[in-house]
Amino acid sequence: MTATDTIPPTADPGADRPTFDSLDPATGRVVGTHPVHGPEDVAAAVARARAAAPAWADLGFAGRAPLLGTWRALLVKRADELAALVHDETGKPAGDALLEIVLAVDHLAWAAKHAPKVLKRRRVSSGLLMSNHAATLEYLPLGVVGVIGPWNYPVFTPMGSIAYALAAGNAVVFKPSEHTPGVGEWLAQSAAEAMGVPGLLEVVTGFGDTGAALVGAGVDKVAFTGSTATAKKIMAAAAETLTPVLVECGGKDALLVDADADLDAAADAATWGGMSNAGQTCVGVERVYVHGDVYDAFVDKVVAKARAVETGDGPDADIGPITMPSQLDVIRRHIADALDRGGRALVGGRDAVGERYVQPTVLVDVPEDSLANTDETFGPTLTIAKVADMDDAVARANATRYGLGATVFSKSQGPELARRLRTGMTAVNSVISFAGIPSLPFGGVGDSGFGRIHGADGLREFARPKAVARQRLAAPLALTTFDRSPKVDTAVKKVLTLLHGRAPRT
Numbered sequence: 375m376t377a378t379d380t381i382p383p384t385a386d387p388g389a390d391r392p393t394f395d396s397l398d399p400a401t402g403r404v405v406g407t408h409p410v411h412g413p414e415d416v417a418a419a420v421a422r423a424r425a426a427a428p429a430w431a432d433l434g435f436a437g438r439a440p441l442l443g444t445w446r447a448l449l450v451k452r453a454d455e456l457a458a459l460v461h462d463e464t465g466k467p468a469g470d471a472l473l474e475i476v477l478a479v480d481h482l483a484w485a486a487k488h489a490p491k492v493l494k495r496r497r498v499s500s501g502l503l504m505s506n507h508a509a510t511l512e513y514l515p516l517g518v519v520g521v522i523g524p525w526n527y528p529v530f531t532p533m534g535s536i537a538y539a540l541a542a543g544n545a546v547v548f549k550p551s552e553h554t555p556g557v558g559e560w561l562a563q564s565a566a567e568a569m570g571v572p573g574l575l576e577v578v579t580g581f582g583d584t585g586a587a588l589v590g591a592g593v594d595k596v597a598f599t600g601s602t603a604t605a606k607k608i609m610a611a612a613a614e615t616l617t618p619v620l621v622e623c624g625g626k627d628a629l630l631v632d633a634d635a636d637l638d639a640a641a642d643a644a645t646w647g648g649m650s651n652a653g654q655t656c657v658g659v660e661r662v663y664v665h666g667d668v669y670d671a672f673v674d675k676v677v678a679k680a681r682a683v684e685t686g687d688g689p690d691a692d693i694g695p696i697t698m699p700s701q702l703d704v705i706r707r708h709i710a711d712a713l714d715r716g717g718r719a720l721v722g723g724r725d726a727v728g729e730r731y732v733q734p735t736v737l738v739d740v741p742e743d744s745l746a747n748t749d750e751t752f753g754p755t756l757t758i759a760k761v762a763d764m765d766d767a768v769a770r771a772n773a774t775r776y777g778l779g780a781t782v783f784s785k786s787q788g789p790e791l792a793r794r795l796r797t798g799m800t801a802v803n804s805v806i807s808f809a810g811i812p813s814l815p816f817g818g819v820g821d822s823g824f825g826r827i828h829g830a831d832g833l834r835e836f837a838r839p840k841a842v843a844r845q846r847l848a849a850p851l852a853l854t855t856f857d858r859s860p861k862v863d864t865a866v867k868k869v870l871t872l873l874h875g876r877a878p879r880t
């Protein structure tokens with residue numbers, strides 16, 4: 375779902391292009407007014423980035439790292455200011471906003487530091503057949519990367535692409551969500567202030583049409599984070615120009631609780647993983663599968679914890695409002711469907727969904743094929759189900775078209791269970807921890823998307839492998855010539871038999 379319908383563009387009489395307002399979801403107050411950039415604006419931004427890209431690439435790793443480091447330090451220095459803006463545009467508590475900034479800064483530092491090791495030119499084996507050659511591999515910048523972001527983590531999520539794309543030597547044009555344009559502009563301004571490279575990180579603001587213009591603007595790759603529905607439109611549009619895409623979409627993440635799990639820790643993780651950021655987390659916990667032996671005790675603990683979660687806009691609030699008003703209907707529908715079909719609400723329920731806020735809701739006895747178990751709810755809700763054993767838990771967790779993250783609480787078989795889950799990431803005995811470990815790639819399978827941000831894979835995602843084979847010595851057997859004789863062909867066949875002719879012994 376896009377929010378294009380919910381925030382109509384407003385005409386700005388003082389300018390020749392329309393503008394739109396970003397709103398504080400807690401109060402409806404206007405936080406800022408921003409231009410709706412059209413195709414020409416987007417093309418101009420891409421042209422500025424295109425002009426900046428070669429010099430940025432030519433700086434090399436050693437030249438770029440200190441500039442990225444200066445930006446990192448500026449982000450730290452002004453973290454409170456950025457956190458306040460994130461709070462204003464998303465409604466999340468300032469502490470949570472700060473947390474996502476901390477993680478984003480850590481990723482920026484990791485990307486700048488590790489880019490040389492991951493991407494620099496190295497010699498690789500040329501193999502026996504081609505042993506007269508030297509073979510080298512390096513990962514070169516793509517040029518200009520278009521980054522399209524969501525609103526739920528308006529710093530952490532796009533920075534997972536922006537930081538890695540810049541460290542790999544690209545320029546970036548960033549289209550932030552229509553709900554968080556101020557955060558996007560802030561990031562671009564701070565980058566310009568710290569690094570002083572005009573065009574290196576351009577920002578364009580607006581709705582889906584602005585994003586669509588960026589996809590069609592001839593960028594060298596599009597890194598998209600958002601809903602699966604939008605991802606499909608972006609892929610279809612990108613196919614026109616064969617523009618490669620990286621797609622990070624939603625999820626329906628499960629948390630598994632084994633019979634030997636630390637139940638206090640598991641209950642805490644389920645409650646925080648499901649309800650922090652008001653449940654608006656792509657890798658948030660939405661479903662919980664608990665071994666029958668500990669089900670009752672676990673449910674009691676989650677109920678107690680969920681009842682203690684404070685909703686509001688004040689300094690004591692644990693969770694804020696729902697950022698995107700249209701999501702309220704989705705959450706209402708999922709809770710109603712679960713209750714209509716035999717589910718029970720132990721906390722919250724039908725009345726939990728208000729005009730701006732959703733109260734924590736814990737649902738049990740919910741059929742596996744109800745919306746609350748099949749579709750991304752993106753609210754502070756959890757379904758908890760009893761399972762006969764952990765094989766049952768794995769099977770139910772995997773019975774989804776999504777495959778982003780997951781969590782396992784088990785003392786004896788955490789890593790084994792984690793490997794069996796069809797997801798890109800799994801946390802064992804903690805929740806969402808993989809997102810804070812910069813060396814781990816982040817991304818999903820199925821409807822959760824493909825490609826990776828973060829880690830070495832995240833750096834390579836924004837580079838093109840460049841393979842070079844250099845002949846060092848004349849070939850003992852000249853193969854790539856019309857002068858090749860039948861004698862050479864016979865010799866080649868002998869070599870082939872010698873190298874690969876014998877089947878391995880079984």
Ligand code: NAD
Pocket residue numbers: 375376377522523524525526527531549550551552580581582583584585586587589599600601602603604605607608622623624625655656657698750778817822
């Ligand atoms: P969305 O798909 O509505 O919008 C995402 C971005 O795409 C916005 O900037 C929007 O303006 C733009 N857009 C809309 N239509 C477009 C089009 N046709 N062409 C190009 N761009 C277009 O998603 P959202 O509501 O902003 O974000 C919430 C979703 O993002 C959830 O599903 C959540 O799970 C997912 N998410 C995933 C990750 C991840 O890393 N996997 C991280 C955060 C959020």
